[in-house]
Amino acid sequence: MDIRALKIAGAWEITPKQFGDNRGVFLEWFKSSAFTAVTGRTLELAQANCSVSAAGSLRGIHFTDNPPGQAKYVTCVKGAFLDVVVDLRVGSPTFGEWDSVLIDDVDRKAVYLSEGLGHAILSLEDGSTVMYLCSIEYSPEFDRDLDPFDPELNITWPTTDRAGNPLTYELSAKDSAAPSLHALRTQGLLPRSTAPSP
Template identity: 70%
Template sequence: MEIRELAVPGAWVVTPRRFQDERGTFVESFKASEFEKATGRPFELHQVNCSVSAAGVLRGIHYTEDPPGQAKYVTCVRGAFLDVVVDLRPGSPTYGRWDSVLLDDVDRRSVFLSEGLGHAILSLEDESTVTYLCSIEYTPESDRDLDAFDPRLGIEWPKVGRDGTPLTYLRSPKDAAAPPFS
């Protein structure tokens, strides 16, 4: 397992070793001891979510007010997503910076986001499926959203899916009405 920090401190990409034979593939996608060694912190699990999306579905930018904040461990189990992390921690030297990682069912990477970071995913093909391991249970009163297309953030969203087909972005009404970063 390889774990490296992204350009947004507090976010890591985890690339597991894959074991393949005639039966299929085995992946160890999380190991507490290796995670704690690389990140310097434990990950306490309180909720697991699963989301299935059509190509072009854009979910986010979502975050939970900090405190309490919500850490997430995100894995694509089918298809492909562009996973985007945004630093929303006031006073952080990287406040407003974003980074992205391709999560797919080939490399089986995961992304860990610390509390205070925003998160969005864009599905790059139909039936893409992602799981979120969450450090706290969903708390609607602390849930917040930002406009994923805010020019101040300047996120470079792909215009084509994994198969080269043009993407038509689809957001929930809540995400489409989200306020700008500023």
């Protein structure tokens, strides 16, 4: 597998090698030894999630109080998503910046994001299915949301689906009411960077 660091420290894009024949395709979407060799991290698995989404479904931006923090390893098994990682760590050199990866059922890429990073996915096709491994179990008392359309972040969301049709964004009530980056920072609800000062 090929593992590439994203521009946000603590986030990586993972592209597996696929082996196909007349029966179908085989791939390793996670391999501990390869992952640890490149990232220097181990993946503690506490929960595995699966989410199926209609085109235009936008889930996030979600993050977890850090500590305890929640790391995620995310892949798409059907359809396509734009996977967006946002640096929410106050004091980080890339605070407020974002990066994205197209995860789909063609290249079968995965994204790993460390604790303290925000995460969102936008479905680009009906029935798109994402699966992700989590380092801690879901705990609502630590769960936080950030407005995915916050102009301070200026995320470039796709306006068309996988087939080129216009997208209509669909958000949960909770995500629609999510606060801005400024509000979360003012209230002291953002994670702090644990990187040493330069």
